[in-house]
């Protein structure tokens with residue numbers, strides 16, 4: 494699998510480190526009533542079949558954090574963008 498870093502171009506998977514689901518949202522409340530939300534945030538992840546947004550770190554390259562949209566069944570990568578840009582888009586969609 495090759496990932497095309499927006500800054501470095503296409504590079505082999507060995508240059509990257511998978512850093513998790515890009516869609517999890519940190520609970521805003523720290524109150525006891527948000528306990529279940531925190532357990533979900535820290536411990537529970539979906540295991541989707543199909544398109545999924547993931548965080549990857551270009552650890553042996555430019556050290557950029559990337560949001561990669563990947564089909565988990567075929568490993569086809571359909572989009573790569575800087576992670577901050579993806580987070581901004583999701584935040585804007587929630588407003």
Ligand SMILES: [Zn+2]
Pocket residue numbers: 498499500501502551554555556557
């Ligand atoms: Zn890079």
